[in-house]
Amino acid sequence: MKFTFSWLKDHLNTSANVNEIVDCLNKIGLEVSNLKTYKTDVKNLKVAKIIDVKKHPNADKLNVCIIQFDEEQTQVVCGAPNVKLNKKYVFAPSGTYIGGIDLTLKKAIIRDIESNGMLCSEKELEISDDHNGIIELPESINLNENVSNYLGIDDSIIEIEITPNRGDCLGVRGIARDLSAFGIGELKPLKLNNLNDEFNSSINWEIKLPDDKKSLCPSIFGRSFRNVKNIKSPQWMVNRLLAVGLRPISSIVDVTNYVMMDIGRPLHAYDVNKIDGNTLTVRISEKGDQFNALNGKTYELDDSMLVISDKKGVDDLAGIMGGSRTGVDENTTEFFLEAAIFCPISIAKTGRYLNINSDARYRFERGLDFNSPEVGVIYASKLINDICGGSCSNIVSIAQKKSNKDIIFDFKIIKKLTGVDIDESKVEVILTKLGFEVKKNNKNWNVVVPSWRNDVERSEDLVEEIIRIFGYEKIPTNVLPVKSYITKPSLGLKQRLSLYSRKCLSTRGFNEVITFSFLDKLNAKRFGGGEENLNLVNPISSDLSHLRPSIIPNLINVCNENIKRGITNLSLFEVGPIYKGDNCEDQYNVVTGIRCGNKINKNWKNSELKFDFYDVKSDILAVLNVLEFPVSRLKIYSEAPNYFHPGRSALFKLGNITIASFGQINPFCTNQKDKKIEFFGFEIYLDKLPSPKRKVLSKPLLKLNHLQSLSRDFSFLIDNELNVEDLINEIKLIDKILIQEISVFDVYQGNNIPKDKKSVSLSIVIQPADKSLTDDDLEKLSSKIIDRVFKTFAAEIRSH
Known part of the structure; x- marks a missing residue:
């Protein structure tokens, strides 16, 4: 999230400088990743008017310009294609450092003609990457005006990292609110001047969703505008959009982008004259729907995506990107402004499926203020009226009612969770400045969560907000008492079994791999699964459609990929879950290994020796010994699952409990065309191992017999x-x-x-x-x- 220091001060009344603001942002959890100040000597820049221009006598693409700035005149050689007589440009005199090209200007002789200074492009002044021409200033600007202030390059640009739960800080106002709560300034009231309705809206809404999908669009607002002029945006808005990395397009589009960055409210504008009919419908797309997006690409939609359409088809991919067919352009005189609340999960799925990233999607995925659509429309309306003129209609909307969350808050939980004593009045001030409504009673507080804080759901979340604003640096350091005791293991039993198994197999020449917990249907059936209750509703791909009943096919696939590349001697293992059903007790944590190829390669001393049944049997016993399992109590049976070779496989059992299965993998399950490569594998069911008995505190003495055996x-x-x-x-x-x-x-x-x-x-x-x-x-x-x-x-x- 980028914003300029001056932009922040539109919402925050503060005397702090930019470095103090950066320090505070880091303290309240809004990590500053970059602070940009313009390197160019902006104080030296001048407004210059070209009073004479002629071709360079010794260069076809250069012009010799006589310019006037302040009360002076000088000569500059310039190669820009947009140099025109009597036009005004940005001039940097000799001695000025230009940050975009890392150069201090000096008086120069260019093809035998003297040049004093430079007429600058946006790239040279670090405004943007545009260097196709020099910056042309409006006729209305005075020669003695502060051009760096006019271009906004005397400002600082702050960039912060926003965590997924802080969608409210994806607007400058949300950041200002947090800083105000921290105490570095006062939050200014948001100026909302609702314009008079001069006509009924040309466009109305229709939500055409099944009852079980109404939550995909619980709120949508809109307003029509007439007799507007979609002119170039004012320079102050252009400067701010360029500073945060957005390209100015036209005043209508720029206002929607500005409001999104300013108060975190995405908007979209439709050209009314391009809409077929007078109704925009929110619906689920139909399979095969075509969508021509504003990015110039065409997308084919499936039957699960939320869209806004007219009679002709899809106009907008809800919450992600608008369509080119109904988009506004320089000829637009009547348009319809839209602001809505869409389901974050739906937006994320659609964006991921179509591989479309946008600033709107980034905000909708994180959840928006439920009350922001109406505020956004009113806020944008005033800007549009000021810049584009025209008149506006009534606001049309379809919105479900939603009340803010209430949290019963026990003040004592702050001390309990953080160990910090904070004054009750201080806590109330912090919460109030963050937008929470605090209602006190005898025992507990009733805290009403503001509509823009979707991430706050419980008392612990409130404690996090309080301590964040109070200041982590104010938490006192307490020296913990030193106690003489043996630290308890930090790992649970299952974690220890997995860890020790990994270490054991690594020492036996295995390499660990991590694969998806999914298989295609054919392999799932081959290895004892494939039931409908283990079929994924929304698989990553068609070959990962079922929960795996065994890890062996995953390891075989990894082996086959290596064999294709000429690596034939392999020992791989994985520790992970397998699924025999959809109940908790049907999920097992399993150590699975596979070997193929040669144990010893042929050389001058030894003949070739391949892995066999007894190697994987030894692997099992080695792991069980490390896990302190009573191996001597195991019994072996020739009843292995059918994905093992019927004559070269076995089970280890403890009583009636199967502890492990092992042997050669059935050749029909290895996906090898010629069946020449033999795979030997094993499975150890960690969840079926008996819990270890409590050990005695000391080991018994080693008994050494003096008589020879x-x-x-x-x-x-x-x-x-x-x-x-x-x-x-x-x-x-x-x-x-x-x-x-x-x-x-x-x-x-x-x-x-x-x-x-x-x-x-x-x-x-x-x-x-x-x-x-x-x-x-x-x-x-x-x-x-x-x-x-x-x-x-x-x-x-x-x-x-």
Whole structure:
């Protein structure tokens, strides 16, 4: 938001200088991003009249001018195409610094002709980027007049950053109101001189919206004007518009832009003679409607956009941009002025869809003062009458009633939330100057929120306003007491699980990616989703239409994009939500990883080694170990979801709860045409992990046995269908003290092994507890193991 210092003083009675104003703006949360003062020596600039002009004898495009300024005359060589005899221009004499070209002027010889100073363009004086000609001044200006004041270049331009909730400060008056509340000046009353109605409006309103969409346009006002002259705007208005980056067009358009910047009220003007009929209709666009905008572009609308139309079609994209067909021009003598309230969400969606940005859209998106349409029309009417002449009609409107919000405010909440004691009378003054109406009773205050503060909804918002104006710098510094205690973790359980999972996978060679939580319908169905209740009403695009039931397809898509670019060895993971239904309990936080390509590339020492089923299994166990999950209690089942390969996948369960699924991804789900690249993935359901038990304050002492452990190897012939895990668990039950560890070191099927059998070789670590074991002790233990396995599983010891 840009404005000039002099413009601000139209609304704020203050003796502060521009630097003091900038300091105050920063203190009240209106951050100043730029302060521009003109670099040119504006005091040296003169009004000059050309009393003689002739072509340069040695240059076709140059003119030799004799100019008069003050009581003097001098000669200037000028190349501007608009140099004319007896016209008045801006002259900078020798010795003047020109900021636009970063040059101090000196007497010069140009093609053998002496030149003293320069006739200046707008670009050279930093007014605008226009350098097609020099600045032509009106005949009425006197030679001794202060030209820098006339052009407005003796002013300062302030630019502030406006947060999305402060739409009320997108006008100079809103900024002045905040400064007044801060105490750096007094807010001047807004001059509203309502003109007499001289005729009935030529145009009337019609709102043609369904009952459930009436909120899209709750208020709209308008007024007709006749016998106006759409002349060039006065210089003071031109100067201000140029200073804030707006291009002057014509007096009618300039007034609408000026009012928007001055009081934050967007307006639009229609040429009455170009409107088909005498009614403008607010409606929803129809699919295929064409809109020819003022920016020279044509847009095709869908069936959801708010528009204003006549009998011929769309005249205005409500709250965003007017149409070229009914726009005013230099020949306009009768026009209709519009001011309305439109739904911010509707404006934002339409603007984003059509990729149209405008000053009006910027303000409507942030919410406008509900009472501003009528004020804007009245305020603009006086300016139009003063500049363009003519007469105006009655104001026509359709408006819903809306009362201002009431907030029950407990004064004590200020101390509670901020720790600051503020005098009650000071609080009342702050709120009143900001436009709030304060009604006191015995216990609480009843605070009525002004119509321009859409962002204030509760007591906490009022406290924010009070402390902002009171001054953050006045909050006293309190030294907190030093306590000797261990800081509690700042992260919640879910956050810690996610963080530790990320760290673990990063150390195992994975790269983290973040993808959309959406899929196309086909992939959603492939991975267990695609239901209608997970279909997005307003998707970003057609291939992101459903909430994802799994992250695996997202990771596959990322892999495929990399594979297209020749990157085939990939390990990617993502931690995020998946959706199995539309209830809260159907949303899970999942750690998902995928690997493809080579684990080890072929080289002089090693042959190529690809990722496989056991790599992703190890990844799961590594993550669960880091999360302090009791991995030993897990059971493995071959019941993985159908998007895994049916013969190369598995589940980890804790009781009946599925903790993780893993394996090779079904080739039909990988979107690979040749199906040559194998993807291995896993999913860990963090929300299904049991909450960790409370830890003891200190770890138990490490028990080191002074007796040496020993191992014995056994090879059993077991049924193909028997899980090795069941075999191991049964052996552990024989002696939980002596048998410390059991591991599989070989599984064999082939020669000399029956087809329905497999050979499993186990290494069993035996740790004596209080005495060394004799050969007889070891023989007895071995016999127990062999007998137990035979009785339980009918498994025989295999002889080599």
